[in-house]
Every structure is written in C-alpha cells, then in structure tokens.
Amino acid sequence: MANTSLKKASLNASSFSAAHNSGRGTNEKDKDEDEDDERHPHSQPTSFPQVPARDELINFLKSPLAPFEASKRATKSTKSRHPRFYDLHLHPDLQLRKIVVVEDLPEKLAEICKKFLSTHLVHLTYSARFPFDKHAERDQTKAARPTAIRNESTLASSYHIRFGDPLSDVTSTLVFKRPKWEGVFEYTLFPRETKDMNFAIPDGFLCVTKEFEATEKVKKALSKEQQEDIDAIIKHNFHHLALWEFKNLFAGSKETMDGFVALKGDFTWPTCDSTGTRCGDVRHTTNNVLSETGRQIGFDAKDVPILKEIFQREEEKAANILTEILQTGAPMAMDEEAEHQTASTSGKVIAAPKTLVDKKTATTAPTSRSTIGKKERKAKDSKRKQETADNIAEPQKPHIMAVQLWSEGVKYDATVLILNAGNYEIICIRRRDTQTLYISRVLSVTDVIYKEAQIGLQALAYYDARDRAYQLDTLERVANPIFPRSYYLKLNPNPYPPVHKTAASLSQNAVVNSDAIYQNLLKELRSKDKFRIMLPRSIFRKNKAYGLYTMIRHSGASMPPEPSVSNWSLELEKRITARVYSVIATNERNSFTDKLVIKLAESSFEYDQLKYEYKTHLRFQNESFGIEVFGIIQVPDSTMHGLLMTWAGFPPEELRRKRKTLVVKKNRENYLKAIEALHAHNSLHGNVKVEHFLMTDAGRVSLISYKPIRLTRTASEIDMDKGKAAEQEDEDERLAKEYAIRMEGEMKLAKNLSLA
Structure with missing residues (x-):
C-alpha cells in the first residue's frame, strides 16, 4: 500500500488528463496506472519528488499562517483620515446609503475556489512549479516577517509578499487554465492612473498585469475569447479589479473591526456645509455652485451568480419585512441584544461614548458622576486615560473608515473592496444602483478558509469586471439608446480620475477627428x-x-x-x-x-x-x-x-483649473480685442463679465453671451413722443454720447480682465 500511495503521488498531469477524458471511474483508472508504474519503474523523473498540482494547491491552502505582530518600534496611533473635500462633496447619487452584513460571504467565495479544486487541474504542465516555492525566498525577507509590522506601509508591503503575489498567480492560473503558475492578474501597491494622487487612494490593487497590456506575446498565450474579455475590461477602464485599504495593527483592532460590522443599516454620509468651513478647500464652489465630486460610473454586474444570489436574497428579506409590517401593522422586531439595551437604558440619560470603556458601559452607566464612588471613578478615569493614550477604538472611527473605503470604490469604480487590518479583514461588495455596501463578518487571516476566500474573491472581481464591460459593449451597438441614469451621472468639477490612456468611457468610445x-x-x-x-x-x-x-x-x-x-x-x-x-x-x-x-x-x-x-x-x-x-x-x-x-473653449478659471494658466496669461489681451472688434460694428456687449468670455487652448477668445441694451430716455424725448417738437439731430447726438460712454465703460472692464 505504501508503494502504491507513493506512486500515486508521482502521477503527472497527462495521467490526470487521461482519467478525466475517459468514461471509466477514477479508482479503476488509478489502479491501472499503478500497475503500469510497477512494470515501468523508470517512467517518471526521479531527480526530485513531484506532487500533483491539485495536491500542491490543497497543501498551500491548508498550511497554517503565523499572525502579524507589531514590531517594537511600531506606531500605536489608531487615527484614521477624516473625510476631506472629495468625500464631503461626493455627488448624492454616489454616496453610501446602506450597509448589509452577509454572514456567509466568505463561504460563498470559498465555493468558487472549491469548484476549481473539484478537477485535477489538467491544464497545468508536469514541470509547473508552485508559486509558493517561487515566493519562498522573498518570504524570508525582513519585510515579510510577521513581526516586522510598524505601520500601514509595512503591513501593505508584507501582505504584498505573503498573500498578494502568490494568490494573484494562483487565481490567474485557475481562472484562465494556464499551463503554469503565472499571473494574468497582479497585486500592486500602485494604481494604473498616476494623476490626482492626493485623494481617495487605496493601499493595494488587483489589476490586469502591465505585461498583458503592453506585450502581444503575453496576450497570445490566452485563448481568443479570453483576450477579448481582457480587452473589454481595459477598454472601459475596469482593470482595477479589487481595492485594499490597510489599517495598522492598532488602528484595526478587533473592537474597531467589530464596530465596522455594527454599522449595518442605514448610513448617513457626511457632507460639506454651504460655507465650506468643513472642507476648507478652494474648490468648494464652482461658478458659485457647490462642487460635486466623483466619477462617471458603470453598471452593476447582472450575470455573476454569487452577486445575483446575494442581491436577490437581501432584496427578498427586505421585502418580507416590509410585507410583515404592512400586514400586521407591528414594528420590526428587535434582536435580543437590542431589546436588552433598550430595557437597560430605559429612563436613563446616557453620555455620548468617547472611548472603548464608554462604549462598553454606555448601556448601564448613568451620566451623573455623583452616583459613582471616588474609588470607582478614579479607577475608571485611569483606565480611560490609558485607553485614550493607546488610541483604542473610537466609536466614530468605523464610520470614517466606511466613508474612506466607499470613496475609493467610487473613484476607481470598483465592486470588490477589502478592509484589512493585518490579522483581521472585512470583505466588501459595492452595489451601485442601490448605493449599498455588502460586507462579511470579521475574518481572521489565520482561518483555514481565508486563502480559499481570497482566491474566490479575486476570481469574482474578474467575473464582475468582465460582465460590466460587456454590458457597455452591448449598449454601444444599440442606435440611440436611452442610457440609465447611473451611467450618465454628470459631475462638477470634472469627474475623477482621468480616463486611462488605453481606455475610454462610453460617451467617448468612438470619439473621432475625421x-x-x-x-x-x-x-x-x-x-x-x-x-x-x-x-x-x-x-x-x-x-x-x-x-x-x-x-x-x-x-x-x-x-x-x-x-x-x-x-x-x-x-x-x-x-x-x-x-x-x-x-x-x-x-x-x-x-x-x-x-x-x-x-x-x-x-x-x-x-x-x-x-x-x-x-x-x-x-x-x-x-x-x-x-x-x-x-x-x-x-x-x-x-x-x-x-x-x-x-468655443473654456472660461479663464476653468483653463487655470486645467493647469493652463500660461495660455490665459499669454492671450489675456484678446479679451480687450474681442470687445474692440464688437465695438467696431457699433454694437455693445451689455454685460462684460469674465464668465461671458471663452478661450481655446490656442488663445482664441469668443463672446458666449450678450445682453439686450436699452438706452435711457430724457424728459424731452418723452415729451417728443407725446407730440412736442424736438430736433432729430439732437436725439442722435445724445444717443451717440451715451453709446460712447457705454463703450468706454466696457473697454475699461475688458482691460481690467486682460490685466487680471
């Protein structure tokens, strides 16, 4: 039996291929192959032991992981970036409105990986080396050690080495059935777009490899259908398949991550006030109108099974609750914890929680300090100070983190978002049409299911991007379609980020210069x-x-x-x-x-x-x-x-915003020339303001607006209309004088604009 078992471990991919293609049972085929091995003991290389690809993968997925540990010099700050201009001015149609917890989301994602494992992975060649071995040398570096975590940056780098690279290679191989373990996807710490890097920037990205975009050789290694899939994703700027937001080990404590999950329900998005004191940004208004940030967004995927199941299940659950309320007239039942909190706080005024201690005792502690003995108060204050010094779990922090994560998803129009705090992780799915974030329970990186869920998640991100890209392709083939509101969202100022050089939005799909x-x-x-x-x-x-x-x-x-x-x-x-x-x-x-x-x-x-x-x-x-x-x-x-x-161009302030101030400076005298040319036709503009001039990149100035002119009338003219005599030449002279005065005034205004 031992000999047979050992020989089973040396079967190559061709053996599995034959078993897969034959109509006979697996056990019968394995028995025949064992007998063949005994008759031909040297039929397989013996220089090093070979393990079937499927077994290698299973061993990798089940191998235990050491948890991340903070280094001695690690930062203990748990502060999270507060909302800024981009977040506070996000268009209402792009803001997060609801959070839904999907408890079995990790298991659903792991099912994708298990489907890959249900076959023998016959597409892999016999000599394909597993990526865990390829990355083993890098795993020994100081950056990859679990105890080297000092801050978010070192955590992102360590995750890149321990998980990002090998898992993206594994997922690529399984999704595209590659002959060896290599990536069509790549995990990177930098986005494809390099502009506007001062807001809503995630810490990690799952992208299509740069080599695929730039090298035909890599592209031709895939089937024609797979090439078309990737091309569609790149074309519509969906190649940021998934986004990671990292928090250091102290900022992402278990309490904080639990607080994130506790956000379930309706979500209030922070907005900027009309005065702009909250964002403090010069871009607060555009043309005296409150600025709106965001980007033109695509559609939600329609034919990705797991997403369809999650969305439909939650819709049915909400519909059932609503039906029950309408039928019975009773309010929605609270869970036991909510009932307990309601009962325990009845008739008491509770202080707003400011620390973790406050949060834990908020349901029982009255606000009056006189009810607390000196010793109890001293012990409680001491503990509060200690936890404040360690910056543990501010109650508002999960809300801030949700805003940050959602804004990043909007900027890159991503569906899959991951909040990672080293040892804990929450998987998020963004739904555009209902402005809902579906989140998993808090998942530990040491859980056996973690790697399987990650592989399933990356595959899901690809299937989602492919589905959304083909939806846009379908619309392009329809004459004069009525496009859904979600895709034709218009923003002020210009949508972020700029379109990737290899991509184009639907409206710009076939922009031509013919x-x-x-x-x-x-x-x-x-x-x-x-x-x-x-x-x-x-x-x-x-x-x-x-x-x-x-x-x-x-x-x-x-x-x-x-x-x-x-x-x-x-x-x-x-x-x-x-x-x-x-x-x-x-x-x-x-x-x-x-x-x-x-x-x-x-x-x-x-x-x-x-x-x-x-x-x-x-x-x-x-x-x-x-x-x-x-x-x-x-x-x-x-x-x-x-x-x-x-x-005819843009107003001067828009050109300056586009960093074309030099164009405005070189050609600002053209404002004056335009008014002079108008006056040469004995005509007045009527309302010389900067917003009524447009300038092209070449410096040509045009007048976009005019205002009707009505000259004032004197008492003598009014009398003349009533039949009293007046000389026509006197009237013409007066009108000419008033015209001259108006022209002089317009020239002064235009001159001031040219000097601005």
Whole structure:
C-alpha cells in the first residue's frame, strides 16, 4: 500500500488528463496506472519528488499562517483620515446609503475556489512549479516577517509578499487554465492612473498585469475569447479589479473591526456645509455652485451568480419585512441584544461614548458622576486615560473608515473592496444602483478558509469586471439608446480620475477627428429640425429627460417640407460657464466631444434674452470673436429652451483649473480685442463679465453671451413722443454720447480682465 500511495503521488498531469477524458471511474483508472508504474519503474523523473498540482494547491491552502505582530518600534496611533473635500462633496447619487452584513460571504467565495479544486487541474504542465516555492525566498525577507509590522506601509508591503503575489498567480492560473503558475492578474501597491494622487487612494490593487497590456506575446498565450474579455475590461477602464485599504495593527483592532460590522443599516454620509468651513478647500464652489465630486460610473454586474444570489436574497428579506409590517401593522422586531439595551437604558440619560470603556458601559452607566464612588471613578478615569493614550477604538472611527473605503470604490469604480487590518479583514461588495455596501463578518487571516476566500474573491472581481464591460459593449451597438441614469451621472468639477490612456468611457468610445464625419454632423445641424437629446436630471426635473426636441430657426433658412429627424443624438455633459453646457454628439458609429455647446433658458424671461442672443450670434458668427449657431432647441411641455452653438473653449478659471494658466496669461489681451472688434460694428456687449468670455487652448477668445441694451430716455424725448417738437439731430447726438460712454465703460472692464 505504501508503494502504491507513493506512486500515486508521482502521477503527472497527462495521467490526470487521461482519467478525466475517459468514461471509466477514477479508482479503476488509478489502479491501472499503478500497475503500469510497477512494470515501468523508470517512467517518471526521479531527480526530485513531484506532487500533483491539485495536491500542491490543497497543501498551500491548508498550511497554517503565523499572525502579524507589531514590531517594537511600531506606531500605536489608531487615527484614521477624516473625510476631506472629495468625500464631503461626493455627488448624492454616489454616496453610501446602506450597509448589509452577509454572514456567509466568505463561504460563498470559498465555493468558487472549491469548484476549481473539484478537477485535477489538467491544464497545468508536469514541470509547473508552485508559486509558493517561487515566493519562498522573498518570504524570508525582513519585510515579510510577521513581526516586522510598524505601520500601514509595512503591513501593505508584507501582505504584498505573503498573500498578494502568490494568490494573484494562483487565481490567474485557475481562472484562465494556464499551463503554469503565472499571473494574468497582479497585486500592486500602485494604481494604473498616476494623476490626482492626493485623494481617495487605496493601499493595494488587483489589476490586469502591465505585461498583458503592453506585450502581444503575453496576450497570445490566452485563448481568443479570453483576450477579448481582457480587452473589454481595459477598454472601459475596469482593470482595477479589487481595492485594499490597510489599517495598522492598532488602528484595526478587533473592537474597531467589530464596530465596522455594527454599522449595518442605514448610513448617513457626511457632507460639506454651504460655507465650506468643513472642507476648507478652494474648490468648494464652482461658478458659485457647490462642487460635486466623483466619477462617471458603470453598471452593476447582472450575470455573476454569487452577486445575483446575494442581491436577490437581501432584496427578498427586505421585502418580507416590509410585507410583515404592512400586514400586521407591528414594528420590526428587535434582536435580543437590542431589546436588552433598550430595557437597560430605559429612563436613563446616557453620555455620548468617547472611548472603548464608554462604549462598553454606555448601556448601564448613568451620566451623573455623583452616583459613582471616588474609588470607582478614579479607577475608571485611569483606565480611560490609558485607553485614550493607546488610541483604542473610537466609536466614530468605523464610520470614517466606511466613508474612506466607499470613496475609493467610487473613484476607481470598483465592486470588490477589502478592509484589512493585518490579522483581521472585512470583505466588501459595492452595489451601485442601490448605493449599498455588502460586507462579511470579521475574518481572521489565520482561518483555514481565508486563502480559499481570497482566491474566490479575486476570481469574482474578474467575473464582475468582465460582465460590466460587456454590458457597455452591448449598449454601444444599440442606435440611440436611452442610457440609465447611473451611467450618465454628470459631475462638477470634472469627474475623477482621468480616463486611462488605453481606455475610454462610453460617451467617448468612438470619439473621432475625421473632418468628413464632422462635416456630416454640421450638415445635419444646419438642415434637420428634430434631434434626440439627453438632458441631465439636475436640469430637467421630470421623469422623461430624453426625447425628440424641435429646432426653432430664426435665420430665414429654407426648412424641409416635412419634419425630419437627425440620426445624431445630443447629450448635455458638464457645465462650462453660466447656463452653458458642453454637448456629446453621437450616432450609431461615431461621437464627438468638445464640438458643440448648448446655452439653456428655463424661464420665459430667459427665453426672450436667448432669442436676442441668437440674432446677435447670427450677426457676428463670422467675426473673430463670433460663434456659429444652429438654432434654438424647444423642450416639449416645458418653458425650457436651448441655443445650440459650436464649441468655443473654456472660461479663464476653468483653463487655470486645467493647469493652463500660461495660455490665459499669454492671450489675456484678446479679451480687450474681442470687445474692440464688437465695438467696431457699433454694437455693445451689455454685460462684460469674465464668465461671458471663452478661450481655446490656442488663445482664441469668443463672446458666449450678450445682453439686450436699452438706452435711457430724457424728459424731452418723452415729451417728443407725446407730440412736442424736438430736433432729430439732437436725439442722435445724445444717443451717440451715451453709446460712447457705454463703450468706454466696457473697454475699461475688458482691460481690467486682460490685466487680471
């Protein structure tokens, strides 16, 4: 038996392949192979012992792990970063609203790994060395030792070596059925985007390897279908598959992690006040409007089994509770702990907990210090001071950590988030449409299930990104789709982070520079009278913000004999300046950005002004400061109208925000030149303000807005209207003088702008 068992351990991958492909039972096949080994004792290499890949993996997964320990010089700070500008100004549609605890989430993830183990891993070659051996030398370094943890940085580095590298290699091999243990995924401490690194930056990332993005050889090692999957993920900027946020061993104590789980239920997101004193950031307002941060987000996965099960289960649970309340009229029953706390605190005023001691005694300790004896008070105060000195588990800290983790997920549009404190970990799943965070119980890294759950988690992150990427690909093939609100979220200022150089968002998917296609767009704008337009809900506060809108033309151009619908759709994007929004123009195959803008008028008064501006733009659209206009869009069943124009740049403050201050400085005299050119036509602007000028990167200045001018009337003119005689030349002279005064005033204002 011993000889047979030893020979079983030396079976190579081809033996498992034959067993897998045959219709016979496994035991019968193993017996035949044992007999073959006895007849041919030298059929396998004997230079070193070989263990089947599946057994190697099982041994690795079940091998015990030493817990992390703090070094003698470790920081004992448990402070966590408080919310800042990006967090406090996060768009309401992106804020966390609810936390749900999924107790069996680790087991669900481990099932993914167990499915991989249910086969013999026949795709691996006989000589494939296990990644645990490959990383063994690195594991002996000082950084990887469990007792070397000084702070978050050393914890992140140690986790990278002990877990990140080997587990990403294992997951890649299992998911893509690679012939050897090597990565398509990689664990890294740095994101793909390197800009905007001063906010919402996680400590670890699971990404598609850089080699895959840059090297065709690595890419060709996968099947065509797998290549297409990876390409779709990269294209839509989903290659940050999972994010890690680390807390040092003191900040992430068991009490703090338990406090994080205790956040379950409705979540209150911290926001900035109107004065900006809370964020203290110069970007608090944009054009006198409260700034909104975030990024354009994708969809939730639809066909990832575990996610579907979790989401549906929680939805059914919530629906059942609601049904019970509606049927019985009774409030939702509390658990035993909640009932105990309610009973014990009845009739007492409880002090707000500030330390762990307060938190533990809050349900029984009254606030009056007179009820506590001197000795008890002295002992309690001494213990509180000690725990305060050690910075243990502030009650508000879990809430701060949740804000930090969720903001990072929003910034990188990630679904899988991990909160790791060395020896304890909480796995989180972000759901976009309901703004919900599904979290696991506190998991110890020494748990037998930990490695299996991690492998399942990384595989889940890949399946999720693939599903979401293909949803966007499907939408691209639909002519004029009505996109869900969640994806077309518009933000102010520009969404963070910038799109990766190898990726493009849906709206920018086919952005082209072909002059022929652009000319086709212009032809449509000049001839068609109906366009499909998407208006942001923040502007058009009705359920139907998408539909056919009519173009009203005042130019006298010939109109088609019958209403004609353009095959180009227009979508309002971000606001450029006062009531002016950039537009994305798309048809079935192409799209353009930075080509068109729309100026909106929401009231009848603004519409009257808009009609005046339309006529003024028509008059000057061929001048150096002019902008071509196409017509006024009329929104059905609404007082809203929009003047459609060509794109002409940004206001100066936006260029400065884009770090193009030098462009503004070099060309600021063009503000004055634009007003001079307008005055050369004996016309006034009416309201010279900086937000009414737009400047391109090349320095060209255009006038985006005009205001109707009404000159004052004298008493003699009023009398003249009543029939009293007055000389016409006197009136002309007076009007000329007033024009001159107005022009001089506008020149001074423009000169001040050019010197600013």
